[in-house]
Amino acid sequence: MKIALIAHDKKKPEMVNFTIAYKSLLKKHELYATGTTGLKVMEATGLTVHRFQSGPLGGDQQIGAMIAANQMDLVVFLRDPLTAQPHEPDVNALLRLSDVYRIPLATNLASAEILMYALMHGELHWRELLHQNKENK
Numbered sequence: 001m002k003i004a005l006i007a008h009d010k011k012k013p014e015m016v017n018f019t020i021a022y023k024s025l026l027k028k029h030e031l032y033a034t035g036t037t038g039l040k041v042m043e044a045t046g047l048t049v050h051r052f053q054s055g056p057l058g059g060d061q062q063i064g065a066m067i068a069a070n071q072m073d074l075v076v077f078l079r080d081p082l083t084a085q086p087h088e089p090d091v092n093a094l095l096r097l098s099d100v101y102r103i104p105l106a107t108n109l110a111s112a113e114i115l116m117y118a119l120m121h122g123e124l125h126w127r128e129l130l131h132q133n134k135e136n137k
């Protein structure tokens with residue numbers, strides 16, 4: 001499964017701890033991230049992460065493009081609700097597209113953990129079935 005990891009600056013320590021905690025699960029999947037988040041996760045965990053541009057420079061849009069192509073299966077976006085972001089429209093666009101395509105999306109640590117448990121227990125297997133159905137068409 002393709003998983004996107006994104007964290008605003010004040011949430012990056014949380015993202016790092018999250019990826020350390022779930023490293024053994026995450027390493028079984030394809031990881032994507034915005035630039036700085038990806039770098040921090042790779043440094044802390046040694047996981048392989050495909051890094052896009054930094055968020056303010058278009059990284060959210062690049063992940064959004066994957067969502068629009070139905071190529072992203074799960075998004076963990078630890079957003080900072082208390083700090084204004086210069087690229088707020090891009091952030092909103094990514095959240096919106098996740099809803100358009102019904103992509104499981106967590107915007108805080110508590111929800112992210114629930115998604116990890118779901119992933120662990122095969123509850124997101126329907127995403128793989130969806131890809132297989134598309135291939136068979």
Ligand SMILES: O=C(CO)COP(=O)(O)O
Nearest residue numbers: 034035036037054055056
């Ligand atoms: O700003 C972000 C998401 O909106 C995150 O970008 P970085 O991971 O490059 O800091």
